[in-house]
Amino acid sequence: DAKTTQPTSMDCAEGRAANLPCNHSTISGNEYVYWYRQIHSQGPQYIIHGLKNNETNEMASLIITEDRKSSTLILPHATLRDTAVSYCIVRVVARNTGNQFYFGTGTSLTVIP
Amino acid sequence: GAGVSQSPSNKVTEKGKDVELRCDPISGHTALYWYRQSLGQGLEFLIYFQGNSAPDKSGLPSDRFSAERTGGSVSTLTIQRTQQEDSAVYLCASSFSTQNYGYTFGSGTRLTVV
Numbered sequence: 001d002a003k004t005t006q007p008t009s010m011d012c013a014e015g016r017a018a019n020l021p022c023n024h025s026t027i028s029g030n031e032y033v034y035w036y037r038q039i040h041s042q043g044p045q046y047i048i049h050g051l052k053n054n055e056t057n058e059m060a061s062l063i064i065t066e067d068r069k070s071s072t073l074i075l076p077h078a079t080l081r082d083t084a085v086s087y088c089i090v091r092v093v094a095r096n097t098g099n100q101f102y103f104g105t106g107t108s109l110t111v112i113p
Numbered sequence: 114g115a116g117v118s119q120s121p122s123n124k125v126t127e128k129g130k131d132v133e134l135r136c137d138p139i140s141g142h143t144a145l146y147w148y149r150q151s152l153g154q155g156l157e158f159l160i161y162f163q164g165n166s167a168p169d170k171s172g173l174p175s176d177r178f179s180a181e182r183t184g185g186s187v188s189t190l191t192i193q194r195t196q197q198e199d200s201a202v203y204l205c206a207s208s209f210s211t212q213n214y215g216y217t218f219g220s221g222t223r224l225t226v227v
Contacts, residue, residue: 034215043117043204043218044156087155101146101216103156 003027003090004104011110012082018075020107022088025069032091033064035073037084038106044087047073078111085109115139117219119205125225126195134190134222138207145188146216147180148204156204162188195226 005023012018024033032051036044048055048062050071055062061074075082085106118137126132138145147159158172162182173179177195182188192199202223208216 036215036218043206043220046215046217049215101158103148103158105155 004088006086006088006104006107008105009108009110011112012075012078014080014111014113015077018073018078018082018109018111020073020075020086020088020109021070022073022104023070024088024090027068027090029068033062033068033071034089034091034101035060035062035086036089037082037086039081039084047086049091075109078109080111080113083109083111117205117207117217119203119219119222121222122220123223123225125227128197128226129194131191131193132195132224134192134203134224136188136190136205136207136219138186138188138205139217140186142207142209142217143185144208144216145182146206146208147188147190148206149201150204150221151201159190159203192224195224197226200224200226 003024003026032049034049035047037047038044048057048060050062050064054064062071064071085108087103087106089101089103091101117139120135124132143164145162148156149159150156160173160180161169177193180188180190190203202221204218204221206216206218
């Protein structure tokens, strides 16, 4: 059970903002939303995470709706290096056992020159 | 080291043989995860270790798969009597235990069963 749904693929023009949506309608109040991306043949890399508030770091911004049932990852100025599969995942509160990270199928973002 | 280290980076084995995959997590990270990624697919959770607690093995696909973590650090994933469907990239990740930290992945071990 991935607990998230994302579009399979998206295109974005180089230099434009890439907005990647994610639905997590069954998210619980204590579950964080994380975004990772994976460039071909490499391990996934952390992008950003959040619980309720919008977040911004040097890589991206994360916009979480007030009901927390969906979020959007924003890459403000997409570059060719942003061509990757981006995963939206829900992280259950850490416990001694039973902690799972639910990866969806991800969105394959292609940045077009 | 600075990152999560996995070895070997590539492994080709004959069907029916056993294989061991190794993961060295980031020093101080108490949580360790194994995932599997088949060609063109998303990440499939396998197993999770947290400190000295019993591991969460709920993602292991069969009893041919097992994992251990010695001394709360290095972990070994063992696949017995490998099958062709076991061919995949096996990814290890580690993190601090608290909710507010993401986790860091290694580069993975590409396993090919011929």
